[in-house]
Amino acid sequence: MVETPFGDNDTASARGVVQATTLVLLVVGLIVGVALAPQAWSYATQPDGNVAVVEIQGSITGETASGVVENLREARQNDSIEAVVLDVDSPGGTAAASEQLYLAVKRTAAEMPVVTSVTGTAASGSYYAAIPSEQIYVTPASVVGSVGVRATVPASGPVEGEVVTGPDKNSGSTEAEVYERVETLRRAFVGAVFAERGDRIDLTREEVSHAKVYSGAAGVENGLADEVGGVDTAVAAAADEAGLDDYRVTRMDAPQPSLLSQIGLSAEEAPDQPTTEQVFDYRGVDTVQYLMLHGTIRTTETETEVTANANA
Amino acid sequence: MRTRDVARGIGIVAVAAIVVLAATVAGGLLLSSPTNVGEAPTPDAYDTGSLDASPIASDGDVTAPDGESKTVVVDVSHGNDVSEDAIQPFVDALVESGHEVRFYGGASNTGIGAPTQSGSPFNETLRSADALVVVSPAATYDDDEAAGVEAFADAGGRVLLAADPPTTTTSDQPISIPGLDTGGSVSAAGQPTNLAGQFDVTFGNGYLYDMADNANNFQRVYASGDGGLADGVEDAILGGAVPLRTGPDASVALSVSDATLSSTRETGSYAVVARTGNVLAVGDTDVLTSGMATTGDNDAFASNLAAFLVTGDKQPGEPSNGGTDGQQPTGSGAMIGSAASAGSAGIVPAAD
Numbered sequence: 001m002v003e004t005p006f007g008d009n010d011t012a013s014a015r016g017v018v019q020a021t022t023l024v025l026l027v028v029g030l031i032v033g034v035a036l037a038p039q040a041w042s043y044a045t046q047p048d049g050n051v052a053v054v055e056i057q058g059s060i061t062g063e064t065a066s067g068v069v070e071n072l073r074e075a076r077q078n079d080s081i082e083a084v085v086l087d088v089d090s091p092g093g094t095a096a097a098s099e100q101l102y103l104a105v106k107r108t109a110a111e112m113p114v115v116t117s118v119t120g121t122a123a124s125g126s127y128y129a130a131i132p133s134e135q136i137y138v139t140p141a142s143v144v145g146s147v148g149v150r151a152t153v154p155a156s157g158p159v160e161g162e163v164v165t166g167p168d169k170n171s172g173s174t175e176a177e178v179y180e181r182v183e184t185l186r187r188a189f190v191g192a193v194f195a196e197r198g199d200r201i202d203l204t205r206e207e208v209s210h211a212k213v214y215s216g217a218a219g220v221e222n223g224l225a226d227e228v229g230g231v232d233t234a235v236a237a238a239a240d241e242a243g244l245d246d247y248r249v250t251r252m253d254a255p256q257p258s259l260l261s262q263i264g265l266s267a268e269e270a271p272d273q274p275t276t277e278q279v280f281d282y283r284g285v286d287t288v289q290y291l292m293l294h295g296t297i298r299t300t301e302t303e304t305e306v307t308a309n310a311n312a
Numbered sequence: 313m314r315t316r317d318v319a320r321g322i323g324i325v326a327v328a329a330i331v332v333l334a335a336t337v338a339g340g341l342l343l344s345s346p347t348n349v350g351e352a353p354t355p356d357a358y359d360t361g362s363l364d365a366s367p368i369a370s371d372g373d374v375t376a377p378d379g380e381s382k383t384v385v386v387d388v389s390h391g392n393d394v395s396e397d398a399i400q401p402f403v404d405a406l407v408e409s410g411h412e413v414r415f416y417g418g419a420s421n422t423g424i425g426a427p428t429q430s431g432s433p434f435n436e437t438l439r440s441a442d443a444l445v446v447v448s449p450a451a452t453y454d455d456d457e458a459a460g461v462e463a464f465a466d467a468g469g470r471v472l473l474a475a476d477p478p479t480t481t482t483s484d485q486p487i488s489i490p491g492l493d494t495g496g497s498v499s500a501a502g503q504p505t506n507l508a509g510q511f512d513v514t515f516g517n518g519y520l521y522d523m524a525d526n527a528n529n530f531q532r533v534y535a536s537g538d539g540g541l542a543d544g545v546e547d548a549i550l551g552g553a554v555p556l557r558t559g560p561d562a563s564v565a566l567s568v569s570d571a572t573l574s575s576t577r578e579t580g581s582y583a584v585v586a587r588t589g590n591v592l593a594v595g596d597t598d599v600l601t602s603g604m605a606t607t608g609d610n611d612a613f614a615s616n617l618a619a620f621l622v623t624g625d626k627q628p629g630e631p632s633n634g635g636t637d638g639q640q641p642t643g644s645g646a647m648i649g650s651a652a653s654a655g656s657a658g659i660v661p662a663a664d
Contacts, residue, residue: 103355110353175603176370176528183365183528191357206523209530 047246049082051239053231055254056086059279059293060093060101060125064254068129069104071252076111081250083238084108086116086133087231092125094280095149095185095290101129102192109133113241117234118142118225123213123294127224128189131196135237137229138216144224146294147193148211149185151178152276154286172288185290197223213294368527368549372611374401376409376618382442384411384621389418389434391450391502393476394597399447401605405618414441435460435631443470443621446504447597453507460631462510465590467630470621471511474594475503477519477554503554511588512559515595518575519552520568520582527608534608535584537566541592541620542585544612551598555582562588566613592620 052075056068075081086105092098108114109132116122116133123146130136138144154171164170173181190205201208201223219225229237239247276297280289357363384406388394396403396415403413416437434457438444444464453461465471503515521530527549534547542548542565555573558564566585573582584595594617598604605614 103352106355107352176368176607179528179532180365180367184363187363187365188357191363192355193357195355195357209523 047248048244049239049242050078050080050248050250051083051085051235051242051244052078052081053085053087053235053249053251055252056088056090056101056126056129057120057254058090060090060097060129061280062094062097062100064093065097065100068101068254072104072108074252076108081112082244082247083113083115083242085231085234085238086114086130088116088118088122088126088130089120090126091121091123091294092128092146092292095125095292098125098128098292099188101125102132105129106132106196113238115234115238115241117229117231118144118216119231121213121294124148124211125292128192128292131193134241135227135234136219136225137227137231137234137237138219138225139228139230140215140217142216143213143294144216144219145213146211147189147208148292149182149189150291150293150297151182152289152291152297153178154288178288181290185292189292200226365528368607370607372606374405374605374611374614374618376405376411376615376622378409379622382411382622382624383414383440384443384445385414385416385437385441386445386447387416387434387449389416390446390453392446393448393450394445398597398602399600400602402600402614402618405615406622409618409622411622432456432460435464438464438469438631439629441469442624442626443472445472445474445621446507447474447600448476448502449504450502452502453504458506458510461507463631464626465511468624468626469590469630470624470626471507471591472594472617472621473504473508473513473591474597474600475515475554476552476595476597477517478502508591508593511591511593512561513586513588513591513593514557515593516555516557516573516575516582518554518573520550520555520571520573520584520595522568522571525570533568533571535566535568537564537585541565541587541613541616543616545609545616547608548599548610548613549604549608550584550596551604553582553584553596556584556586556593556595558583558586558588562586562593565592590624592617 052071054068054071054075058064072084075084105114114133116130116136118130118136118138119142121143122130122136122138123143127144127146136144153175159170162170168174186209190209193208194201194205203222203224214222214224216225216228220228227233235249276291276293280291386392386394386396386399386403406413414437416434418433432454434453438460441464444461446461461471505515508514519531520533522533523530525534526532527534529551531552532549533553535550535553536542536546536548545566548566550568553568555568556564563586564583565587567581567583569581570579571582572579586593599610599614600617604610
């Protein structure tokens with residue numbers, strides 16, 4: 001019979017070591033578990049996705065449109081964003097910038113649900129931006145429509161002390177060509193409205209081309225808008241479209257143009273009420289401006305007229 | 313032995329690092345979602361071939377018939393919203409054909425003590441004229457002048473009355489002096505209402521538009537008619553035309569069908585050119601301007617207008633009421649004719 005190297009005492013000692021080790025490992029496991037618990041909790045309770053609210057507010061210029069386009073691109077690229085709500089309150093702006101917004105919204109709508117909430121005015125260029133959305137929510141007092149284009153033509157003719165290399169260098173085009181371009185832009189605008197919402201609009205193309213604005217209630221009736229509801233309703237609808245039961249809302253603010261670049265003047269000369277030309281024109285030159293803008297153009301003449309009336 | 317152990321250690325580290333990096337790259341490639349998936353949707357509305365507006369043909373010339381030289385007086389004495397520059401193609405055509413065009417800017421002597429016993433200087437001017445053009449007057453023609461125009465037309469003189477929708481604009485007058493403001497700070501492009509009324513024609517309010525069939529703008533409507541002044545005119549293009557209402561003595565020469573009147577929003581056929589004997593009323597002034605005179609069939613229409621003015625047979629000396637027979641115009645009008653260059657003739661501003 002071979003004698004074991006350890007006696008009974010040794011066996012008990014080894015068992016104790018094993019138990020102690022087990023206990024230590026258990027404690028370590030608990031500590032690790034507790035340390036990871038917040039992450040696990042966060043994972044378990046995290047929303048299914050985000051609904052991004054993208055603002056389109058104020059006059060649409062190249063600068064503000066770029067900001068909105070950037071926000072929409074971010075919404076498309078961010079995996080956590082599953083749907084977009086456009087918060088629209090704008091009278092429109094330049095034709096080119098409005099078309100950029102239309103294309104950006106259209107591309108976003110091809111990838112995820114996009115719903116518009118008209119929180120004030122969706123007229124002209126801003127309505128153009130809203131039409132690719134699946135639904136347009138309005139309130140009875142909000143405004144939709146003004147599907148039309150205008151061109152502001154500066155006084156043409158040679159300027160004294162200036163040498164140009166061609167007859168159209170000043171104005172850029174003849175009057176007839178301005179008419180053609182405005183008509184082309186109108187056709188594109190009206191065509192886009194009917195391409196996106198033709199199945200819902202109860203107006204003819206001619207009636208839409210009148211460029212009327214409609215109250216939200218009337219817009220729901222004639223198909224320029226879909227339903228009455230606030231921005232929360234729009235968010236809920238967008239989440240529902242995206243299949244989100246549990247979601248978080250992320251707001252992407254409208255880019256605000258700096259006052260200086262907005263009026264193209266130095267701070268000392270900044271007027272309280274810049275004219276339309278000052279808002280949309282380039283600094284230093286008058287150009288033909290193609291605008292998708294709702295409302296009466298503010299010019300220095302109208303300013304003078306108002307002043308004259310006030311003095312009378 | 314030591315060196316071999318070190319080399320083995322370095323090799324293990326290198327292999328492990330490569331495995332980790334390879335796994336990371338592979339995992340990234342497999343698990344990452346592409347950020348810009350898919351192509352941008354094509355906007356259908358931008359693809360249609362009918363998107364580009366067709367240019368409106370702008371060729372042809374305004375012409376006037378040759379023959380006996382006639383004198384055409386363009387009245388600018390009533391604040392008329394017209395200048396030689398504005399109706400250049402029309403004036404050029406008349407002058408080229410050997411006719412004489414005068415811009416009557418009012419009597420040169422309008423102060424206190426001006427001779428009134430000889431009647432209206434306006435009527436005196438008509439006496440030596442064969443045709444009268446009245447475009448968008450701001451001031452009303454008084455009874456004497458209206459009677460003179462009627463007598464002028466009755467005697468065979470040709471009269472062209474043209475007007476746009478009435479407008480009111482503020483003038484550029486920068487300073488108004490209290491007490492001396494005679495209301496001149498507001499000028500208006502009006503309509504020769506009382507002249508037209510004598511000839512069974514009235515000018516309407518508002519402008520005509522057509523949202524569906526137009527010359528690249530809803531306000532540029534197509535007008536057409538049969539024979540006479542519409543000869544050769546299939547589609548005259550009027551810009552912001554005003555409709556005419558005609559009485560039994562007047563006949564419609566050109567009309568716009570399926571147009572809508574801006575003030576009433578009623579759609580229908582509207583007369584835009586009407587003729588009563590020797591008087592022609594045109595509900596648009598743009599057709600005479602250099603920008604529009606050759607657009608579409610406007611050259612044919614403007615040529616017909618010029619022919620209308622110089623093909624009358626007016627008795628000399630009419631209207632006979634007021635003034636001295638045979639007296640030459642005393643107005644400060646500029647004469648444009650075969651003896652004077654049309655391009656260099658000055659324009660006399662309208663007298664107050």
